[in-house]
Amino acid sequence: EAGVAQSPRYKIIEKRQSVAFWCNPISGHATLYWYQQILGQGPKLLIQFQNNGVVDDSQLPKDRFSAERLKGVDSTLKIQPAKLEDSAVYLCASSLVGANTGELFFGEGSRLTVL
Amino acid sequence: AQTVTQSQPEMSVQEAETVTLSCTYDTSENNYYLFWYKQPPSRQMILVIRQEAYKQQNATENRFSVNFQKAAKSFSLKISDSQLGDTAMYFCAFMKRINMNRDDKIIFGKGTRLHILP
Numbered sequence: 530e531a532g533v534a535q536s537p538r539y540k541i542i543e544k545r546q547s548v549a550f551w552c553n554p555i556s557g558h559a560t561l562y563w564y565q566q567i568l569g570q571g572p573k574l575l576i577q578f579q580n581n582g583v584v585d586d587s588q589l590p591k592d593r594f595s596a597e598r599l600k601g602v603d604s605t606l607k608i609q610p611a612k613l614e615d616s617a618v619y620l621c622a623s624s625l626v627g628a629n630t631g632e633l634f635f636g637e638g639s640r641l642t643v644l
Numbered sequence: 645a646q647t648v649t650q651s652q653p654e655m656s657v658q659e660a661e662t663v664t665l666s667c668t669y670d671t672s673e674n675n676y677y678l679f680w681y682k683q684p685p686s687r688q689m690i691l692v693i694r695q696e697a698y699k700q701q702n703a704t705e706n707r708f709s710v711n712f713q714k715a716a717k718s719f720s721l722k723i724s725d726s727q728l729g730d731t732a733m734y735f736c737a738f739m740k741r742i743n744m745n746r747d748d749k750i751i752f753g754k755g756t757r758l759h760i761l762p
Contacts (some may be wrong), residue, residue, distance in 0.1 A: 532688070635688045
């Protein structure tokens with residue numbers, strides 16, 4: 530079974546530029562999460578989808594961050610314009626709703642450096 | 645709002661020793677899950693062990709076990725016979741239990757960096 534795929538693995542941009550990250554969850558997983566992990570900290574939830582609907586985006590900085598999940602499968606997270614404090618690893622995770630186990634399956638992450 | 649606190653930023657132990665990582669949490673919920681996730685260097689995060697709050701028996705997975713104290717809101721992870729491959733960041737996490745049709749978000753602590761020394 531293929532795992533959660535993310536791209537790109539690394540991205541370096543200058544502040545005020547834009548960047549997009551892509552995630553393909555495990556097949557059949559209805560719930561998809563984007564987490565931001567700043568160096569030395571635990572992951573912080575940015576947005577949670579169930580199928581193609583948003584369940585929780587309360588911590589998403591909506592003035593610069595946006596995310597969508599097309600047809601309830603792949604997802605894209607965009608940052609425009611980027612700030613220095615957006616330097617972090619962006620983790621995508623998925624889970625199987627109905628299993629009620631709470632286990633998340635993570636991708637390898639996309640490391641963003643904003644200069 | 646729920647919070648998860650890990651008070652040990654970094655720990656080191658010799659290979660084959662036993663180590664315990666601490667975690668406390670705060671919630672007013674009665675039905676929830678607690679987790680320990682492992683994040684090896686440059687690799688993806690994986691689930692180590694899970695505890696359901698309504699179960700009194702502590703969860704175990706091979707060399708990993710937890711000490712779940714619900715009243716004290718404490719959830720520690722014990723790693724027995726530690727191995728070099730256990731070197732990683734370990735995150736304690738909390739999830740409120742909703743229903744079979746929807747998963748709630750998982751809230752993570754700041755993590756403990758564990759070094760297993762040869």
